[in-house]
Amino acid sequence: MRQFRALLAIVVSAFFLFPLYLVIANAFKTEPEILRSPAKPPIGPTLDGMSGVLSVGDVTGGLVNSLLITGSTIALIMVVASMLAFALHMSDSWISNAVGTVILFGLILPTPVILIPVFRVLKYIGLQNSFPGLILFLCAYYAPFAVLVYRGFMRSIPRELAEAASIDGASLVSIYWSVILPLLRPATASVLVICGVWVWNEFLPPLVLLGPLQGNTVTVGLFRSVGQFDVNYGQLFSYMLFVSIPVLVFYLLLQRYFVRGLTAGATK
Amino acid sequence: MAMGAPTTALFAALVVAPIGITVHYSLNDVNFLRDEISWVGFSNYARLWESGDFRHALYVTLLIAAASVVVPNALGLLFAVLLDAGSRLYTTLRIILFAPFVLSPLVVGLTFRWTLANDGSLNNALEALGIPGPEWIASPNLAVVSVGLALAWQLIAFAAVIYVAALRAIPTDLYEAASIDGASGYLRFRLITWPLVAPAVTITTLISLISALKLYDHVVALTGGGPGRSSETVGLAIIRAGFTQNRAGLASSMAVLLLVITALTTVISLRVLRRREVEL
Numbered sequence: 001m002r003q004f005r006a007l008l009a010i011v012v013s014a015f016f017l018f019p020l021y022l023v024i025a026n027a028f029k030t031e032p033e034i035l036r037s038p039a040k041p042p043i044g045p046t047l048d049g050m051s052g053v054l055s056v057g058d059v060t061g062g063l064v065n066s067l068l069i070t071g072s073t074i075a076l077i078m079v080v081a082s083m084l085a086f087a088l089h090m091s092d093s094w095i096s097n098a099v100g101t102v103i104l105f106g107l108i109l110p111t112p113v114i115l116i117p118v119f120r121v122l123k124y125i126g127l128q129n130s131f132p133g134l135i136l137f138l139c140a141y142y143a144p145f146a147v148l149v150y151r152g153f154m155r156s157i158p159r160e161l162a163e164a165a166s167i168d169g170a171s172l173v174s175i176y177w178s179v180i181l182p183l184l185r186p187a188t189a190s191v192l193v194i195c196g197v198w199v200w201n202e203f204l205p206p207l208v209l210l211g212p213l214q215g216n217t218v219t220v221g222l223f224r225s226v227g228q229f230d231v232n233y234g235q236l237f238s239y240m241l242f243v244s245i246p247v248l249v250f251y252l253l254l255q256r257y258f259v260r261g262l263t264a265g266a267t268k
Numbered sequence: 269m270a271m272g273a274p275t276t277a278l279f280a281a282l283v284v285a286p287i288g289i290t291v292h293y294s295l296n297d298v299n300f301l302r303d304e305i306s307w308v309g310f311s312n313y314a315r316l317w318e319s320g321d322f323r324h325a326l327y328v329t330l331l332i333a334a335a336s337v338v339v340p341n342a343l344g345l346l347f348a349v350l351l352d353a354g355s356r357l358y359t360t361l362r363i364i365l366f367a368p369f370v371l372s373p374l375v376v377g378l379t380f381r382w383t384l385a386n387d388g389s390l391n392n393a394l395e396a397l398g399i400p401g402p403e404w405i406a407s408p409n410l411a412v413v414s415v416g417l418a419l420a421w422q423l424i425a426f427a428a429v430i431y432v433a434a435l436r437a438i439p440t441d442l443y444e445a446a447s448i449d450g451a452s453g454y455l456r457f458r459l460i461t462w463p464l465v466a467p468a469v470t471i472t473t474l475i476s477l478i479s480a481l482k483l484y485d486h487v488v489a490l491t492g493g494g495p496g497r498s499s500e501t502v503g504l505a506i507i508r509a510g511f512t513q514n515r516a517g518l519a520s521s522m523a524v525l526l527l528v529i530t531a532l533t534t535v536i537s538l539r540v541l542r543r544r545e546v547e548l
Binding site (some may be wrong): 007008010012018023039081087108114115121122176222223226240243248253 | 271272274275276279283285286289290293347350353354358361365366367370371373379380382383387388421423424426428433434464468474476478481482484485488502503506510511513516519520523524526527530534
């Protein structure tokens with residue numbers, strides 16, 4: 001019985017791993033091999049696909065852009081979301097209650113719904129087709145989730161802690177910076193890893209908000225390279241591997257925080 | 269509250285204001301190329317109602333949303349029960365099982381396109397079993413199923429991990445006490461497991477619902493909305509009307525409708541599901 005359960009568990013997990021396996025295996029196979037037997041492991045692996053895609057598609061540029069955009073966005077989210085969560089934690093006024101409620105609606109907003117006007121707003125403030133414009137939008141879009149995680153975590157921090165420090169003469173900003181932020185470290189880890197993965201994988205906002213002239217993120221670059229006559233399958237799978245490696249490494253290193261952050265909302 | 273002001277301003281400018289602008293656009297004919305905007309009342313909405321293409325996109329979206337609530341919850345819980353054990357093997361398998369959720373939907377869609385192709389791995393495997401494989405992506409109905417499968421693959425992974433976390437949090441003495449009282453496996457599940465994983469049901473249902481209603485990336489990568497427009501979702505219809513056809517007014521009326529549907533379904537499910545949740 002125990003062996004049967006283990007076997008079943010392995011089969012189910014293998015089934016879930018299959019598409020990822022396809023990407024990894026075919027990134028290291030030759031073109032005829034991929035076409036003949038896509039599911040076979042790469043015996044005598046080749047680096048043709050990997051080196052080919054680096055010379056054809058603008059993968060390196062895309063990786064640098066995605067890294068830059070993801071890094072800046074999650075750093076900004078960490079600051080703005082924890083600040084708002086702290087402000088909401090410390091105040092009972094009707095304004096803070098209203099803000100706390102309205103921001104929850106951001107959690108359910110589908111991106112296609114607002115991208116046209118977001119482009120107009122960014123154009124109005126002169127940030128259309130630019131990295132800062134995209135970063136600000138993604139930060140505003142994912143802030144509600146981060147605020148939710150931070151607020152859930154702050155429930156374990158007594159308000160009296162901040163109040164005691166303010167009696168000692170510290171300003172709210174310095175309390176936030178020197179007392180609260182260090183205490184929030186586990187929540188920050190969850191916010192960084194989850195939003196990091198989401199922002200990295202984001203496709204429609206960079207496609208629409210960056211425009212064709214600004215340089216691509218990896219996801220947009222991958223999309224544009226599909227169906228291009230000069231990109232073969234080995235290169236396509238290599239491209240997909242380049243898009244996936246950073247998130248997979250990030251996830252494997254920090255998977256504890258990933259699950260904890262996602263369940264933070266569930267446990268209220 | 270002053271410390272929350274910058275975030276509130278950012279959210280107001282780039283999320284709340286755009287919602288207002290979308291509603292405004294939906295009541296106008298908007299032409300960005302000539303910078304013209306003219307009031308047309310509800311005629312964009314009337315045009316949606318008459319458009320068979322849009323009604324079909326709405327149907328596809330709602331169908332996938334319904335399937336995405338049921339299938340990931342059921343299979344996720346099943347796999348979680350299977351993987352809820354202490355040894356290192358199961359810990360490793362749980363890490364593997366969650367990996368699909370962190371992958372880019374674009375990558376997922378492309379690998380599914382490859383796997384579900386006429387001579388792809390799935391049909392090859394079916395053929396080896398003596399079953400003739402269908403045309404997954406080229407037939408109108410199965411194209412919708414294919415898109416649903418790609419999304420479900422990610423959502424099941426997500427659900428399983430959330431359920432494992434919930435199962436691990438249930439104290440084992442509850443089960444022991446129930447066993448001593450003579451409760452069967454089914455009764456233990458009905459009376460202990462199912463009520464205590466209620467918060468996990470809530471979060472899985474909401475995430476699945478929202479992911480399905482905003483579905484875009486999986487579809488462009490897997491079917492591009494085709495064949496014809498048979499697997500087009502509302503997300504695709506919005507982007508096509510707004511950017512390809514330069515009809516921002518019409519696209520905005522679709523967007524408002526999608527937003528209303530998303531808000532209604534999530535608020536209703538949240539109410540229903542929260543009522544089930546019990547405090548331990």
